Amino acid sequence: MGKSAPAVPDYRGAAEETAQASREATNQQNYANRPDQFSPFGSLTYGTEEVTDPATGQKVTKWSQNQNLNPESQAALDSQLALTRGRSDLGGALMPRVAEDYAQGMDFSKYGDPNMGVSAEAIDMSDLPQGVSSLQAGQYNSPELQKSLDYSGASEVGQAGDYRNQAENAMYNRRTSRLDPQFQGREQALEVKLNNQGLRPGDQAYDSAMQNLGMERTDAYSAAQNEAIMSGGAEASRMFGMDMSRRGQDISEADTAADFYNQSRGQQSAIDLASGGQRFNEAQGAGNFQNAARQRALAEQMSVKDRGYNLGNQDADRQNAIRTGMMNEEMAQRGANLNEVNALISGQQVNAPQMAGFQTANRAQGADYMGAMNNTYDAQLNAASASNAGISNAFSGVTGLAGKAMGAGLFG
Numbered sequence: 502m503g504k505s506a507p508a509v510p511d512y513r514g515a516a517e518e519t520a521q522a523s524r525e526a527t528n529q530q531n532y533a534n535r536p537d538q539f540s541p542f543g544s545l546t547y548g549t550e551e552v553t554d555p556a557t558g559q560k561v562t563k564w565s566q567n568q569n570l571n572p573e574s575q576a577a578l579d580s581q582l583a584l585t586r587g588r589s590d591l592g593g594a595l596m597p598r599v600a601e602d603y604a605q606g607m608d609f610s611k612y613g614d615p616n617m618g619v620s621a622e623a624i625d626m627s628d629l630p631q632g633v634s635s636l637q638a639g640q641y642n643s644p645e646l647q648k649s650l651d652y653s654g655a656s657e658v659g660q661a662g663d664y665r666n667q668a669e670n671a672m673y674n675r676r677t678s679r680l681d682p683q684f685q686g687r688e689q690a691l692e693v694k695l696n697n698q699g700l701r702p703g704d705q706a707y708d709s710a711m712q713n714l715g716m717e718r719t720d721a722y723s724a725a726q727n728e729a730i731m732s733g734g735a736e737a738s739r740m741f742g743m744d745m746s747r748r749g750q751d752i753s754e755a756d757t758a759a760d761f762y763n764q765s766r767g768q769q770s771a772i773d774l775a776s777g778g779q780r781f782n783e784a785q786g787a788g789n790f791q792n793a794a795r796q797r798a799l800a801e802q803m804s805v806k807d808r809g810y811n812l813g814n815q816d817a818d819r820q821n822a823i824r825t826g827m828m829n830e831e832m833a834q835r836g837a838n839l840n841e842v843n844a845l846i847s848g849q850q851v852n853a854p855q856m857a858g859f860q861t862a863n864r865a866q867g868a869d870y871m872g873a874m875n876n877t878y879d880a881q882l883n884a885a886s887a888s889n890a891g892i893s894n895a896f897s898g899v900t901g902l903a904g905k906a907m908g909a910g911l912f913g
Contacts, residue, residue: 544569670729687714691711
């Protein structure tokens with residue numbers, strides 16, 4: 502048979518026993534922390550009596566503290582208490598004077614209004630010299646420069662072919678101008694000669710002679726033309742070079758004239774600029790001088806007005822300081838009696854002799870009946886469980902052996 506579980510503990514009884522143990526520990530703690538004390542100044546003792554707690558109706562212990570001074574300390578305490586009472590009585594005697602002092606409020610109107618000082622005086626800018634705020638630069642008219650060149654008046658140069666034709670024609674004409682009268686004279690002389698010989702046009706001799714003369718004339722004109730062609734190129738080159746030289750000279754003169762014009766205008770412009778700059782600098786110097794004079798005049802006015810402002814405010818501060826001093830003096834006189842009363846009643850306080858301190862005992866814990874009961878119950882419960890587990894294991898072993906034996910009998 503297995504072992505039965507232990508009976509359930511009496512938790513209520515354990516709780517009551519624990520509470521009773523705690524109350525006993527508290528009473529012991531109170532007694533330990535209330536020792537009677539004795540010093541050179543006196544003693545401090547404790548007493549107890551049993552009374553009924555009105556909240557619970559139970560009997561409880563009531564503690565009382567008694568402090569006794571020795572004769573010397575008691576006499577000193579009595580003397581201090583007498584002095585304190587005397588000062589209080591004296592302060593009470595002075596209270597009618599305090600009431601008389603504060604019967605009426607202070608009349609500050611007799612001191613007049615405070616002096617608010619002087620206001621800063623505005624500066625009359627109209628009295629200052631006129632300043633110069635800006636300068637007007639002189640007007641500068643830039644001269645019109647010659648920006649282009651006009652070569653229309655320069656000598657013209659023709660085409661090279663025109664020069665050659667002109668040269669060839671001139672030389673040919675110059676040559677033929679001598680050939681024309683020469684052959685005209687020879688033709689007339691030949692015609693007279695042939696007529697004198699009795700030959701007439703149509704005669705062979707006549708026509709042959711005239712034909713030979715015509716051939717000579719043709720050859721002469723052909724030679725003149727060839728000579729003009731041969732020498733015309735050189736003449737054309739000479740004429741072209743002369744025209745080019747004349748045109749180059751004309752263009753060079755035009756360029757020189759334009760450069761001279763622009764240089765003269767540039768020089769005049771530089772002169773105008775220098776003159777305008779000089780006038781501007783002079784005007785600027787004059788403006789700076791006027792502005793400096795204006796600043797000096799302004800500084801002088803500000804210095805004078807600042808001095809008057811400072812002196813006026815210093816005088817106001819002096820008057821206000823005198824007024825404040827008089828008011829403070831009256832308030833001091835008004836509160837003199839009250840200050841005396843406060844000094845009397847706030848004198849040295851009476852202090853009773855203090856006992857020396859001591860080390861209090863720590864709070865003791867009562868017996869934990871509840872915990873002890875729980876531990877006992879748990880131990881009994883564990884023992885019963887272990888016993889039952891052993892019996893169960895033994896029974897299982899016996900059952901196993903019986904099964905094996907039965908099996909061996911059936912199958913042996």
